Structures are given as C-alpha cells and as structure tokens.
Amino acid sequence: MIEKNGYIRDLFRQPLGAPVAALGWVKTRRDSKGVHFIQLNDGSCFQDLQVVVEAGAIPEATLLHATTGACLRVSGELIASPGAGQAVELKAREIHVYGPADPATYPLQKKGHSMEFLREIAHLRTRSNTFGAVFRVRNALSFAIHKFFQERGFIWVHAPIISGSDAEGAGRMFQVTTLDLMNVPRQGGQIDYTQDFFGKSTNLTVSGQLEAEIFALAFSNVYTFGPTFRAENSNTPRHLAEFWMIEPEMAFCDLDGNRKLAEAFLKDIIAHVLDHCRPDLEFFNKRIDPTVLETLEHVAASSFEHVTYTEAVRLLEKARDQGRAWEFPVFWGADLQSEHERYLTEEVFRKPVVVTDYPKEIKAFYMRLNEDERTVRAMDVLAPRIGEIIGGSQREERHDVLLSKIRAQGLREQDYWWYLELRKYGTAPHAGFGLGLERMMMYLTGMKNIRDVIPFPRTPGSAEF
RNA sequence: UCCUCAGUAGCUCAAUGGUAGAGCAUUCGGCUGUUAACCGAAGGGUUGUAGGUUCGAGUCCUACCUGAGGAGCCA
DSSP, X not given: OOOTTOSHHHHTTSXXXXXXXXXXXXXXXXXXXXXXXXXXXXXXXXXXXXXXXXXXXXXXHHHTTOOTTXXXXXXEEEEEOOSSSOSEEEEEEEEEEEEOOOTTTOOOOSSOXXXXXXXXXXXXXXGSHHHHHHHHHHHHHHHHHHHHHHHTTOEEEOOOSEEOOSOOOSSOOOEEOOSOTTSOOEETTEEOGGGSXXXXXXXXXXXXXXXXXXXXXXXXXXXXXXXXXXXXOXXXXXXXXXXXEEEEEEEXXXXXXXXXXXXXXXXXXXXXXXXXXXXXXXXXXXXXXXXXXXXXXXXXXXXXXXXXXXXXXXXXXXXXXXXXXXXXXXXXXXXXXXXXXXXXXXXXXXXXXXXXXXXXXXXXXXXXXXTTSSEEEEEEEEETTTXXXXXXXXXXXXXXXXXXXXXXXXXXXXXXXXXXXXXXXXXXXXXXXXXXXHHHHXXXXXXSOGGGXXXXXXXXXXXXX
C-alpha cells in the first residue's frame, strides 16, 4: 500500500533530488522523439505527476505498455520541471507495469466525454478529472459534517437501515422480504407476513428521524448520517432511489435554534471544503460551472435570508401582480412549487433562503403546531439552482396535540406507540432537520445531475455496478 | 408516471428522401521538453430495435427500447 506520506500529493513537497517511487494510473501520455511524458495520478489530488522518460532510460518493451489507463510504479528522482504546467516532475529510472490497458479498447480518451457516457462506465469514470474531484470533495464534505457535529458534542446515531415502521409517510418504500416470491404464503387472502423473516412486513428506511428523536431525548444533541431509500418513480436530475442523508436532532431546541444551526452548519461545511479542496473546486469553476467558487465564498460569508411562508406567498403574489406568470397558482395554503422556490432564491434574494411556518395542512403530522393553529414550525432551506437542500421542523412534543394530529390525518395510532410514549415520559421541546448529502454535493461542485455526485447511482430501471 | 427532445465510427457530432462524413481516439511513420502536444497516412459503420410508406429511407410514419431535459413526488 501507499504509506502515510507517499501519495503523489506528498511527492510534490519532497526536496528536489530525492529518490521516490510513485504508484498510480496513467491519465494521458505524450511522446516526442527523445522523450516521453506520462501523467500519473493516484487519486490523492487533482494534479497529475508528470513522469519524464528520456530516450533509452526504460526498456522499449516496458514503455509499450505504459499507455493511458495502465497502472504503474515509477521510481526515479524528483527534479525541477522546465515545463510550464508543474513545478516538479519525476525523472524515471525504472517502471513496473502492474496492469496494462489496451489502448485500442480503453474507453477514456484525452478529449472530454459526456456525463451520460461516463455514467455507463462508472467503473472507470473514477479515473477522470471530473470524478476524481467529485469524490475527493464528497469525502471532505462527509468529514466536515462529522467534524461540525462532533465539535459541538453531538452523538452520531446509527439509525437502522431496515425499518419496521410501516407508516413513516415519506413516499413509497422498498420492501425487504425473504418470502418466496414465486409462492407467497397467504392467510385469508392477505400475504402472511408472520412467516416473513422479521415476522412482519419490513422496508428499507426512508428516514432516520423518528429514531433520532429517541436518541435526542436521551443524549440531547444527536445526528444520523447514513443511506436512505425511496422507491418513488422519480426521473429527475435531483432524485435517487438510494441516497445519503444527515439528520441532526436537538433536545431543548425551537425552530429559531434549528434555523440558526442549519445556517451555521451549511456555512461551516462550505468553508471546510473551500479550505481543503481548492484545486478540485477551481476545476469545477473552470469546466463545470463558472459561478461555483463565487457562490460558495459568498454563502460562507453572508447571512441567509429568512422569510415566513406567509411573507413568501406575499412576495409571489406581488410578482404575479407585476406581470409574472406562474404555472401553478399562488395563494395562502398552496405548497410552494419549484418555480416559486427558484424565484425566491435565484431572483429575489440570490442566496439561500429559509422559509418557515408553513400551513399545517401541507406539512407532516409531527411538526409543532403554532399558536395561530393554522401553521406549523416547519422550515425549508432553499438554495439557488437546486431548490430545497434542507427540510426540518420543531417537533410536536405535546402528547395530546400529537395524538389528535395523528388521528386527524387518519394515521393508526398503534403504529406510533413508542413515538407517543416519548411524549408521555420526559418529553422536551426538540427540533431537527435533514440534509441530502448529494444535494449538497451538487451545490458544492456545480454538477448538474445528482447521478454524478454519488459513486454508483440507483435510479428507476438502473442499478448497474 | 406525464410532457418534450435525442439515438449515425470507440467518443463528440455532420449529412435537401438519391454513393454515410469530420474532429478526437486507435494503428503506422515523422518531430530533442510536451501540457486536451504537433505534422503525415491508414483502418474503423447492420445509422437503437421491429414493422410500414416509397423506384429509393440515416432522413417520413407506427410501436417498442435506451438516454437526457421539464413537471409531479421529495432530500
């Protein structure tokens, strides 16, 4: 393996003349009469190591296999580079080819590929500039998220992946079963789940929130960070069937505290990535979206806008009165559509906007009812270009109010027996929110399709790799 | 799931209903230091699939498949 300080990114900092060895994959190669240039990358940083092979230094038979895509170990000496693109380069004394790559069939070439094509070769796209940068940023982002919460004393909760709750109310779920689908046991016309693995019907989790609430009412501040699954037939650049979600949950916290934490959180993780992935972000800014760097720096430094749902509706009505044509009608009580969210965040405020206090009818049962009895303490953080990036709320901590809302929405209270008991024994005001990791990745990188910010995207009709 | 657009060489794309092309990639040759290197040549095609219209279909029609964009659902 590559030792602690032996990555290519470390080699750039070694003194000139040092004997070094580099391991990695050939990104591209240029030949001239007396000299060959091999760009080597091990994934540790955006910049490739330029390997210089002088005529006669390496056997022809070896060089023949050191083509684009091949895996090499190159040993030699670090020297100052006379060329323009790099300060140092590796003068090769010896090259070992771990694995050649037939140039006639290796699909990655020097010119740019479409994201659609790269998606079809997800086993190789990891070696491209774009996806190298994407997954280094994804790693830095994940680390920044843990760091933010750990520094504040939050406990990381491993919420279950297999969920026994059959009524979480967040879209269609993937069923988990060991029943023989060719011969499903039945009891009175219904499927007999008592014979299933868990003795009941189970699904992949759509949210760890309810479990996080259990932990918040014991560990005060907690967060989940793990995969989530939605079986919705969504075909958009913003949806996946399997995605990662971060859900902090705080006891002794109201909507204001929730909103402030969300803002501090977003700014902090953006600052961390700006700090640790500069060359990758510069690449995104140059090749993917020329506004990325400016936007991130602006967001990290400025305060978010905050409007209530009622104020947001007023702004949208005002726009309509001034001639703006909305595809979907705007009135108090209607849910905000994509076009409305984008107008607020992209045109009115031009930065993230937090919308709070939505009508109770359009939000989930567990959100705390306001004194006006018409709105609930919900919040959505809307970001330019990608829409809702965070959704959260102060939770209903009053047992009787929660029970009446469960009944009013036609939910079966026995499905929520433990959720209700939390309100019966030592309840406390609490709040939390959910952040879609991939949505955040899109915001950070400027990548336009969510399938290109996760290693192996799962979407309707597609689970290759 | 609905609406719209697209599918031609390994990749990105051309081609009035009338002989299927270019750039890059690949192979070969050339060039003393390149930076998506450069110069020259060559090979490379069941035009997504199945039908249909036509003397003739990459091009028009129908169905299906695949991909993308928009909408809904949501993170």
